Amino acid sequence: MRSTLENPLKQVSEFLSQSPLKAFIGGEWVPAADGATFTTRDPGTGAPLAEVPAMGAKDVDRAVQAATRAFRTSGWAEMTPNVRGVLLHRLADEVEKHKPVLARIEASDAGKILAQAEGDIQNFVDTMRYFIEISLHVERRTPLAVKGHEATTVRLPWGPCGFIVPWNFPFLLIGWNISPALAAGNTVVIKPAEDTPLSALYLGHLAQKAGIPGGVINVVTGYGETAGAALASHPGLKRMSFTGSPEVGRLVAEACGRNLTPAKLELGGKGAAVIFDDVDIETTAAKLAGAITFHSGQVCCDATRWLVQRSIYDRFVDQCVGRLKAVQVGYQLDPASQMGPVVSAKQRDRVLGYLERGRAEGAKLLLEGGPASVPGRNGFYVKPALMAGELANVAAREEIFGPVAYLTPFENEAQAIAMANDTDYGLANSVWSADLDRARRVAERMVAGNSWINAHNVFAHGVPYGGINKSGLGGGVLSFETYLDYTRGLSVVRPL
Ligand code: NAD
Numbered sequence: 001m002r003s004t005l006e007n008p009l010k011q012v013s014e015f016l017s018q019s020p021l022k023a024f025i026g027g028e029w030v031p032a033a034d035g036a037t038f039t040t041r042d043p044g045t046g047a048p049l050a051e052v053p054a055m056g057a058k059d060v061d062r063a064v065q066a067a068t069r070a071f072r073t074s075g076w077a078e079m080t081p082n083v084r085g086v087l088l089h090r091l092a093d094e095v096e097k098h099k100p101v102l103a104r105i106e107a108s109d110a111g112k113i114l115a116q117a118e119g120d121i122q123n124f125v126d127t128m129r130y131f132i133e134i135s136l137h138v139e140r141r142t143p144l145a146v147k148g149h150e151a152t153t154v155r156l157p158w159g160p161c162g163f164i165v166p167w168n169f170p171f172l173l174i175g176w177n178i179s180p181a182l183a184a185g186n187t188v189v190i191k192p193a194e195d196t197p198l199s200a201l202y203l204g205h206l207a208q209k210a211g212i213p214g215g216v217i218n219v220v221t222g223y224g225e226t227a228g229a230a231l232a233s234h235p236g237l238k239r240m241s242f243t244g245s246p247e248v249g250r251l252v253a254e255a256c257g258r259n260l261t262p263a264k265l266e267l268g269g270k271g272a273a274v275i276f277d278d279v280d281i282e283t284t285a286a287k288l289a290g291a292i293t294f295h296s297g298q299v300c301c302d303a304t305r306w307l308v309q310r311s312i313y314d315r316f317v318d319q320c321v322g323r324l325k326a327v328q329v330g331y332q333l334d335p336a337s338q339m340g341p342v343v344s345a346k347q348r349d350r351v352l353g354y355l356e357r358g359r360a361e362g363a364k365l366l367l368e369g370g371p372a373s374v375p376g377r378n379g380f381y382v383k384p385a386l387m388a389g390e391l392a393n394v395a396a397r398e399e400i401f402g403p404v405a406y407l408t409p410f411e412n413e414a415q416a417i418a419m420a421n422d423t424d425y426g427l428a429n430s431v432w433s434a435d436l437d438r439a440r441r442v443a444e445r446m447v448a449g450n451s452w453i454n455a456h457n458v459f460a461h462g463v464p465y466g467g468i469n470k471s472g473l474g475g476g477v478l479s480f481e482t483y484l485d486y487t488r489g490l491s492v493v494r495p496l
Pocket of ligand 1: 164165166167168169191192193194222223224225227228229230232243244245246248249251252266267268269299300301399401427467471472
């Protein structure tokens, strides 16, 4: 099949010219057992990029068996963190060396602005290195000071772990997920989203180049209801990590529960930005307009409810409307574009549907939004939109996952906190104020996993990131504790 990727680098076109691509199981490249494939497309043009294996239960079983074998026999689990660290640093080096290739693959498959895709690839590298460093310093054996006993706790890897990831940050989220697991000595089976399978497959090539033993990293591609469901319900997995929607998260947790497999869920959000009247209006509007258009608003932790103190509400709205109107929507590989397409026709229809439903329930459109056309590109483009009205509105309650923010004025601090916490989700909120005492006070009263001050979408390795309520279960990512999640404790005791 001929790929229609635009301006490809040689390595990108070589990779795509192998279409139909194969999945990566046990260190080998394999098609689906029944030969089925699906097409992955460029959301900026709607054109096909490659055919990819549409795998099912048989293939998933093969991958879990390969990961189990590698855990038991490849020596990976028994290596000292140092020796594993050498191999994982090689993998991080390969990823960094191939950043231009991976970024182009990711940008084309996910509809990401190229510079943002480059940032995602670098983030994978930084995450891998962060967890390697932790693995070098965690004590594997800790003696316990217990009267009358010689007692020790030992930290060991679990075994084969499953990872199901979404399409919005495909490669970055693979990094967040597998890095602590691998550094701790587990083996992994990754199921990328059907909209964005390509960067995960390219990772397989780089794992081979880096000398990671076969079966330590496996990639199975396919649809959620088939490959994803088979992985979630596989009794051979020792842990499962799922990143995606609360609806599918519940299915994955149910399937894992039946096998008593521990599951970590990182789910959606409906974050608030609480904006007090002492802010610099221009700067705050610029930052929030930047956040809501970043990756076309397809960001789980985005601020999608903007709660604005009434005395500055009109001036703030004017600033935001002006900034969002000026956003250049265009093809993701075009350097002039500031916001690319959404990932699929389905996602575009979802965004447009919420504009309609929100309006039908009485929301006012401060900035109309709607489909955007990009000359010569038949992709899935939408314009940024701003809605306003009651917080009971469907567009203020449900996750839209597009460049749409919902504004509501508030009178005082207590009301702002109550409004921000009036949601089923609990991922990330931000507080904006020149009064840092007030900002910290309000930040600490937010019912969510993360509160940011005078910024939104703040990530740093070492700061735990995770959700509560409908936004997540089981721990979070990016911190020292995440590493510990991928080790099991064993106590070894001798009475004296
Ligand atoms: P999704 O839940 O539809 O799909 C996520 C993954 O699950 C995909 O790989 C999909 O193939 C798979 N899947 C689908 N049905 C399945 C099933 N029945 N069994 C097992 N797996 C199945 O989510 P999406 O649309 O890809 O991603 C968007 C969602 O992800 C949003 O809700 C967003 O907020 C959330 N998200 C959360 C975080 C976080 O860190 N909290 C990060 C990114 C995205």
